[in-house]
Amino acid sequence: MGHGPRSSAKQAQLYERWGEKRDLERVKEAVKRDLHIHKIAAFPSDFLVGKRSGERVRQVVRTKFHGTCLPEQMKTLPTQGKILLPLDHLPPDTVPSEMPPYLMARLEHFLTDAQQAGLLSRWNKLIATDPKHLLKHDANRSNSEGYHFGLWEVTASTPRITRESRDQSDDAKEAIDNLLRFLKSYIANKIGTAFEELAPDQWKAMLKANARVMDLLAREHSARPSLFMGGPFFAVAAKEAGSGVTHIDWNDDKAVYAFIFAVGDWEGGEFCVPQLGIKIPVRPGQVLCVLARVLAHFSAPTGTFFGMETQKLLNWRSTTQVV
Numbered sequence: 001m002g003h004g005p006r007s008s009a010k011q012a013q014l015y016e017r018w019g020e021k022r023d024l025e026r027v028k029e030a031v032k033r034d035l036h037i038h039k040i041a042a043f044p045s046d047f048l049v050g051k052r053s054g055e056r057v058r059q060v061v062r063t064k065f066h067g068t069c070l071p072e073q074m075k076t077l078p079t080q081g082k083i084l085l086p087l088d089h090l091p092p093d094t095v096p097s098e099m100p101p102y103l104m105a106r107l108e109h110f111l112t113d114a115q116q117a118g119l120l121s122r123w124n125k126l127i128a129t130d131p132k133h134l135l136k137h138d139a140n141r142s143n144s145e146g147y148h149f150g151l152w153e154v155t156a157s158t159p160r161i162t163r164e165s166r167d168q169s170d171d172a173k174e175a176i177d178n179l180l181r182f183l184k185s186y187i188a189n190k191i192g193t194a195f196e197e198l199a200p201d202q203w204k205a206m207l208k209a210n211a212r213v214m215d216l217l218a219r220e221h222s223a224r225p226s227l228f229m230g231g232p233f234f235a236v237a238a239k240e241a242g243s244g245v246t247h248i249d250w251n252d253d254k255a256v257y258a259f260i261f262a263v264g265d266w267e268g269g270e271f272c273v274p275q276l277g278i279k280i281p282v283r284p285g286q287v288l289c290v291l292a293r294v295l296a297h298f299s300a301p302t303g304t305f306f307g308m309e310t311q312k313l314l315n316w317r318s319t320t321q322v323v
């Protein structure tokens with residue numbers, strides 16, 4: 001049912017209220033104000049090949065990037081608004097062919113206050129069950145031990161449920177499922193939409209990888225459906241506080257984003273990237289999309305928080321051959 005034609009007085013009133021916002025130039029300005037494009041000078045290919053060693057990463061950063069390896073030496077990007085680091089201005093032969101269009105992105109208004117509170121309460125309930133740490137702790141990497149929940153196939157030829165999701169008490173497993181069910185219900189879809197917008201080709205590959213996982217792990221899926229996110233990511237790395245030491249996430253795929261966000265009693269932290277000489281503030285509600293296998297990084301957080309990296313740990317290249 002329509003509303004019928006508007007009177008000219010009503011139209012004039014509407015124009016007064018909305019006319020300015022409809023002005024195209026003003027809209028463009030507003031979008032520009034909220035969008036920061038940071039053009040990098042060269043593709044950071046330092047760790048694409050070579051030994052997978054944290055010590056090597058830190059040595060290269062200390063020597064080649066000695067002028068931008070400390071937070072106070074880095075340029076700070078804007079605290080608010082969307083940030084994109086495109087690659088299309090670089091000479092094509094300097095950018096690996098499988099790369100998505102953006103090296104990093106920071107997105108606004110990604111988690112509502114209620115979603116942050118929901119995640120935090122589920123995290124606290126999980127910690128109260130005293131879940132076991134079952135992975136080798138990398139003392140060089142972070143100040144606190146993290147957990148990996150969900151799926152991966154780092155050391156196996158087929159995907160499986162991570163040990164830390166599996167070898168736990170019944171109480172802990174229930175709390176893990178509860179946390180991941182919340183992520184799946186309220187956040188995974190949003191991440192999928194952002195992923196598809198930022199990197200449509202890589203998104204298609206993620207969906208293929210997901211179809212393969214659903215096929216291979218049908219039994220596990222029916223037993224614990226909350227561990228299966230449906231495509232945007234496969235594993236969740238969760239911990240109190242960030243990784244304060246420069247590192248590369250070797251098990252991530254070079255061309256697939258990790259999504260980083262945090263909730264808790266904090267005002268925000270900074271995601272520091274010595275190779276680019278920049279630090280990106282991350283405030284409550286924002287999410288950072290980053291190629292964590294390409295860029296050496298560390299975080300300089302303030303306050304206590306629970307941070308998550310939603311990771312792509314499955315080898316989609318072999319997957320695309322299978323599917």
Ligand SMILES: [Fe+2]
Binds near residue numbers: 248249292297
């Ligand atoms: Fe990381």
